[in-house]
Amino acid sequence: MADAASQQLVPDDQAESTALNDLGWVGRDRDAPAVRQLREYLKEHNGIKGLEVLRPDEVERAVRLFYRDGFVVVSDALDARQLDFLRGGCDRVIHEMTSRDRTRVGNRGSHRYSFGGASKTGHLMHHPEWAMLLDLPTVTPILTAIFGSDEYISRGGGGDFCLPGAVEYQPLHSDMGERREIPLPNGNRFTFGSFHDPRGILSYRDLPAPYVCCNFLMVDVHETNGATRQIPGTQHSRQPIPALAEEPEWMKLSAVCPASAGSVMIRDVRAWHGGTPNLSDEVRAIPNAEFYAPWFREPMPPSVPRDIYESLSEHGRRVARYIVADPGQTLETGVRDDLGYVPARHRK
Numbered sequence: 429m430a431d432a433a434s435q436q437l438v439p440d441d442q443a444e445s446t447a448l449n450d451l452g453w454v455g456r457d458r459d460a461p462a463v464r465q466l467r468e469y470l471k472e473h474n475g476i477k478g479l480e481v482l483r484p485d486e487v488e489r490a491v492r493l494f495y496r497d498g499f500v501v502v503s504d505a506l507d508a509r510q511l512d513f514l515r516g517g518c519d520r521v522i523h524e525m526t527s528r529d530r531t532r533v534g535n536r537g538s539h540r541y542s543f544g545g546a547s548k549t550g551h552l553m554h555h556p557e558w559a560m561l562l563d564l565p566t567v568t569p570i571l572t573a574i575f576g577s578d579e580y581i582s583r584g585g586g587g588d589f590c591l592p593g594a595v596e597y598q599p600l601h602s603d604m605g606e607r608r609e610i611p612l613p614n615g616n617r618f619t620f621g622s623f624h625d626p627r628g629i630l631s632y633r634d635l636p637a638p639y640v641c642c643n644f645l646m647v648d649v650h651e652t653n654g655a656t657r658q659i660p661g662t663q664h665s666r667q668p669i670p671a672l673a674e675e676p677e678w679m680k681l682s683a684v685c686p687a688s689a690g691s692v693m694i695r696d697v698r699a700w701h702g703g704t705p706n707l708s709d710e711v712r713a714i715p716n717a718e719f720y721a722p723w724f725r726e727p728m729p730p731s732v733p734r735d736i737y738e739s740l741s742e743h744g745r746r747v748a749r750y751i752v753a754d755p756g757q758t759l760e761t762g763v764r765d766d767l768g769y770v771p772a773r774h775r776k
């Protein structure tokens with residue numbers, strides 16, 4: 429069965445020559461009354477009240493907040509040079525992706541995109557800008573403390589971005605699930621998740637943090653430019669995640685902001701989260717690196733080319749041990765023409 433969203437993709441010859449922040453608001457009016465009204469409302473009400481933003485040296489406190497809330501924000505994870513470098517990588521890939529999508533159908537809803545989902549390897553670790561995220565002096569000690577060991581595992585990384593004009597909320601979701609097989613539009617099947625307990629007793633939600641995602645903020649994130657909303661303390665919840673129509677207003681306003689560019693949001697990916705509207709004039713990108721606990725595995729396709737791997741620190745090479753290409757193996761990398769698989773909840 430062909431996917432409805434991918435059928436609508438039309439190449440955009442203008443995208444490559446368009447400035448990054450001018451790529452949005454396609455077919456949408458930034459000054460429409462409903463958009464103006466929502467923008468004013470978010471300015472007034474959006475954001476977690478009293479959000480704590482930590483310094484990189486507050487390792488113990490970071491671990492405590494991470495286990496309490498299912499996420500923690502740490503400022504200055506990237507220095508000015510690293511931030512600039514990663515912004516450049518995002519700029520390049522965002523232009524590549526939008527040049528395949530003139531009407532900004534997106535692969536996570538209109539004007540909303542997953543980097544990894546659009547990549548042939550499922551990840552962006554073949555770009556040095558993303559590989560840099562495998563071992564950062566500011567983040568490695570926090571990850572080591574969260575996992576209680578430096579033997580944790582990189583599964584790759586990608587992240588997401590929303591263009592200005594992403595006026596809809598992304599539904600709340602978890603980035604993990606019980607093990608299941610998902611039929612793909614091309615007839616193949618995709619295995620998702622690590623295990624399924626046929627007794628119905630143990631769920632992935634009962635585990636200590638198995639899978640941690642580090643999202644790096646490329647811009648100062650505020651009330652109206654598409655901050656991620658996180659629902660604190662939901663990482664172990666077995667309750668059904670509310671659909672948009674049932675989601676209470678306080679959850680919609682539980683955006684992780686304000687936080688400055690160069691900060692990292694370290695998430696237990698099971699915690700309920702979703703994108704919020706980007707009604708601003710700038711692209712909000714949050715490239716990421718994703719890690720498994722030393723004792724956890726899911727299928728991990730290779731995504732780090734050999735030359736990138738050789739350039740990593742000793743610790744970087746160790747965490748990338750399961751995703752490095754074999755010697756002599758050439759990975760097929762680049763952006764998928766169909767921008768990748770679109771989850772059922774985003775299909776029309």
Ligand SMILES: [Fe+2]
Pocket residue numbers: 601602603701
């Ligand atoms: Fe997500």
